[in-house]
Amino acid sequence: MSGPSTYVPKSALGRWFESRLPVMGLVHSSFIAYPTPRNLNYFWTFGAILSFMLGAQIVTGIVLAMHYTPHTAFAFASVEHIMRDVNWGWFLRYAHANGASMFFVAVYIHMFRGLYYGSYKAPREVLWILGVIIFLLMMATAFMGYVLPWGQMSFWGAKVITSLFSAIPFVGDSITTLLWGGFTVDNPTLNRFFSLHYLLPFMIAGVVVLHVWALHVVGQNNPAGVEIKNVQRDAVPFTPYATIKDSFAVVVFTIVFCWFIFYVPNYLGHSDNYIEANPLVTPSHIVPEWYFLPFYAILRAIPSKLGGVLAMFGSIAILAFLPWLDTSKVRSGAFRPVFKVLFWVFVVVCCGLGYLGAMPAEGGYVIASRILTLLYFLFFLSLPFIGWFETTKPVPATIADAVLAKSGGSVALAGAAHEKP
Amino acid sequence: MLYIATGAAAAVGAAATAWPFISQMNPDAATIAAGAPVEVDLKAIPEGGIMTVKWRGNPIFVRHRTAKEIKEAQDVNLGTLRDPEPDAKRVKKPEWLVVVGVCTHLGCVPLGAPGQRGEYDGWFCPCHGSQFDTSGRIRQGPAPSNLVVPNYVFNGDTRLTVG
Ligand code: HEM
Ligand code: FES
Numbered sequence: 001m002s003g004p005s006t007y008v009p010k011s012a013l014g015r016w017f018e019s020r021l022p023v024m025g026l027v028h029s030s031f032i033a034y035p036t037p038r039n040l041n042y043f044w045t046f047g048a049i050l051s052f053m054l055g056a057q058i059v060t061g062i063v064l065a066m067h068y069t070p071h072t073a074f075a076f077a078s079v080e081h082i083m084r085d086v087n088w089g090w091f092l093r094y095a096h097a098n099g100a101s102m103f104f105v106a107v108y109i110h111m112f113r114g115l116y117y118g119s120y121k122a123p124r125e126v127l128w129i130l131g132v133i134i135f136l137l138m139m140a141t142a143f144m145g146y147v148l149p150w151g152q153m154s155f156w157g158a159k160v161i162t163s164l165f166s167a168i169p170f171v172g173d174s175i176t177t178l179l180w181g182g183f184t185v186d187n188p189t190l191n192r193f194f195s196l197h198y199l200l201p202f203m204i205a206g207v208v209v210l211h212v213w214a215l216h217v218v219g220q221n222n223p224a225g226v227e228i229k230n231v232q233r234d235a236v237p238f239t240p241y242a243t244i245k246d247s248f249a250v251v252v253f254t255i256v257f258c259w260f261i262f263y264v265p266n267y268l269g270h271s272d273n274y275i276e277a278n279p280l281v282t283p284s285h286i287v288p289e290w291y292f293l294p295f296y297a298i299l300r301a302i303p304s305k306l307g308g309v310l311a312m313f314g315s316i317a318i319l320a321f322l323p324w325l326d327t328s329k330v331r332s333g334a335f336r337p338v339f340k341v342l343f344w345v346f347v348v349v350c351c352g353l354g355y356l357g358a359m360p361a362e363g364g365y366v367i368a369s370r371i372l373t374l375l376y377f378l379f380f381l382s383l384p385f386i387g388w389f390e391t392t393k394p395v396p397a398t399i400a401d402a403v404l405a406k407s408g409g410s411v412a413l414a415g416a417a418h419e420k421p
Numbered sequence: 422m423l424y425i426a427t428g429a430a431a432a433v434g435a436a437a438t439a440w441p442f443i444s445q446m447n448p449d450a451a452t453i454a455a456g457a458p459v460e461v462d463l464k465a466i467p468e469g470g471i472m473t474v475k476w477r478g479n480p481i482f483v484r485h486r487t488a489k490e491i492k493e494a495q496d497v498n499l500g501t502l503r504d505p506e507p508d509a510k511r512v513k514k515p516e517w518l519v520v521v522g523v524c525t526h527l528g529c530v531p532l533g534a535p536g537q538r539g540e541y542d543g544w545f546c547p548c549h550g551s552q553f554d555t556s557g558r559i560r561q562g563p564a565p566s567n568l569v570v571p572n573y574v575f576n577g578d579t580r581l582t583v584g
Contacts, residue, residue: 182448
C-alpha cells in the first residue's frame with residue numbers, strides 16, 4: 001500500500017545505515033506513514049493491546065523463570081517462594097497469571113470484532129488463519145503455564161487434557177505416553193511443559209510478525225467493510241492518529257489489568273490450585289481456566305469420548321474455514337440484518353457455554369450444553385445459506401462516504417496534511 | 422534421477438536425525454525402573470474395604486468385595502454392557518478385585534469411599550460422571566471401557582504383588 005522507498009533519513013549516519021539495512025524505512029512505512037482507514041473504532045485497538053500483553057507476558061515470565069524450579073518436588077514450593085520471599089515476587093506472579101487472562105479477554109474481543117465486521121473475507125483469509133494459529137498457540141502456552149505451579153488444578157487439568165489424545169484410535173495410548181514421558185503426568189511432563197512454555201511465546205511472536213505483515217499487504221478492514229480507495233480521502237497516517245489512539249487504549253486496558261492484579265488477584269483463579277498436586281486424589285469439581293470453559297462445555301456435551309474430543313477440536317478448527325463458509329458479498333455485519341442477529345445469538349451462545357463449562361456435568365446442565373453446542377455449530381453451518389437469501393442494506397461507496405453519512409460534515413484531507421504522497 | 426537419489430538420501434537422513442528428538446520424549450530408563458512391582462498386605466483390608474496403592478505414579482485399587490458385591494458383579498446381563506466382560510475374567514479370586522484407579526475417560530481417579538460409589542456400588546468419577554460397577558466395568562457416563570486390570574499375582578493367602 002505504501003512503498004518503503006519514499007523514506008529518506010535526515011542525518012548522514014541514518015542515510016549510511018539505511019542504504020545498508022533499510023530497517024528504519026520499514027518502520028516508517030509500517031507504523032508512521034501507513035494509511036489507516038479513518039473510520040476505525042476502538043475495537044481496532046485490540047491488536048495493539050494484544051501486542052502489549054504478549055510483551056508483558058514475556059517480560060514477567062522470564063523473571064519468574066529466574067526463581068521457579070520445574071521439578072515435582074519443588075515446583076509448588078518455588079511458586080510460594082516467589083509469592084513470599086522474592087522481592088516483588090507476588091506482583092510478578094499476579095501480573096503473569098492475570099496477564100494470561102487479560103490476554104484472552106483481548107483476543108476474544110479481537111476475534112469477535114473480526115467476525116462482526118467480516119475481516120476474514122477476501123483478501124484477508126491468510127491474515128485470519130494466521131490469527132487462528134496464534135489463538136491455538138496461546139491456548140497451548142496458557143495450558144502448559146497453568147501446569148507449572150503444580151497445584152491440584154494444574155495436575156488434573158494436565159491429566160485430563162493430555163488424556164484427550166488417548167481418544168485417537170489405535171495410537172492414542174502411545175501418544176499420551178509420549179507426551180507424558182511416563183505412565184502418567186509426572187516429573188518428565190512438568191519438565192517438558194516448562195521448556196515448551198518458555199518456547200511457545202516466542203513462536204507466537206514469530207507468527208504475530210507474519211500476521212502484521214499480511215495485514216500490511218492487504219490493509220486494514222474497517223467498520224464499513226469497504227477498502228481504501230483514495231488514500232487522501234479515506235485514510236489517515238498511522239502516526240499520529242493510530243499511534244495515539246492505540247496508546248490510549250493500552251493505558252485504559254492496563255488500568256483494568258492493574259485492578260485485577262492489585263485488588264482481586266485470585267478472582268479468576270481457582271483455590272484448589274493452592275493445594276499441592278496429589279496424583280492419587282482428584283478434586284471433586286475440576287474446572288479449567290475461564291478462557292477454556294466454552295470448549296470444555298462442548299467436550300462434555302457429547303456422551304462419547306472420541307466424539308467429545310472431535311467436537312472440541314472441531315469447534316476451534318471451524319474458525320479457519322470461516323472465509324469460505326460465509327458466502328455473503330457484503331463484508332461488514334453492520335449492513336447485514338440477518339447476520340447481525342445471528343452474530344449476537346452466537347455471542348450469547350459462547351458465553352452460555354462458558355457458564356455451563358463451569359457447572360457440574362449433570363442433569364439440566366448437560367442438556368443445556370448439548371443445545372448450545374448444536375447452536376454453536378449451526379451458526380457456522382448457516383452462514384453459506386444466509387449469504388444467499390439475505391437482503392443487505394446499501395453499503396457506502398467509500399470510507400469517506402461512510403464517515404460523512406454519520407457526521408453530516410465534510411471530510412478534511414487529513415492524509416494530505418501529514419503525508420507527502 | 423540424480424535429483425531423486427539426492428532427495429531420497431536427504432529424506433532418510435532427516436528422518437534418522439529426527440528420531441532421537443522424538444524418542445527422547447518416551448519414558449526414560451529411570452522412569453521405567455521406578456515402575457517396579459509393589460506388594461500389598463491383604464490382611465490390612467477389611468471386607469467391603471478398598472486400599473489404594475501407588476504403582477507407576479497411578480493409583481491401584483485393591484478391593485475386598487462382600488458376598489453381595491460379588492453377586493452383583495456376576496449377575497449382570499453382559500448384553501447390556503458397553504464393554505462386555507464377565508466378572509470371572511476380571512478377577513483371580515472372587516473376593517479380590519484389583520484395578521488401575523484411572524478413569525478410562527480422561528484419567529481422573531474415581532471415588533470409592535462408602536456413599537460415593539455411584540449407582541452401581543462400584544466407583545463414581547467426579548470429573549464427567551462415569552459410573553463403574555463392583556467389577557470395575559463401565560455402566561454409565563462417557564468412559565468407553567472398563568477400569569483396567571493390571572498384572573498381579575497372589576503370594577499365598579495374605580499377600581499380593583502388583584506389576
Ligand atoms: C503467551 C504468553 C504467556 C502466557 C499466556 C502464559 C501463561 C501462564 C499461566 C496461565 C501461568 C500459570 C500462572 C499461575 O496460576 O500461577 C504461567 C506460569 C508461568 N509462566 Fe507463563 N505465560 C506466557 C509466557 C511466559 C514466558 C515467555 C515465560 C518465560 C520463561 C513464562 C514463564 C512462566 C513461569 C516460570 C511460570 C510459573 C510461575 C507461576 O506459576 O506463576 N511464561 N504462565
Ligand atoms: S475422567 Fe472420569 S468421567 Fe471423565
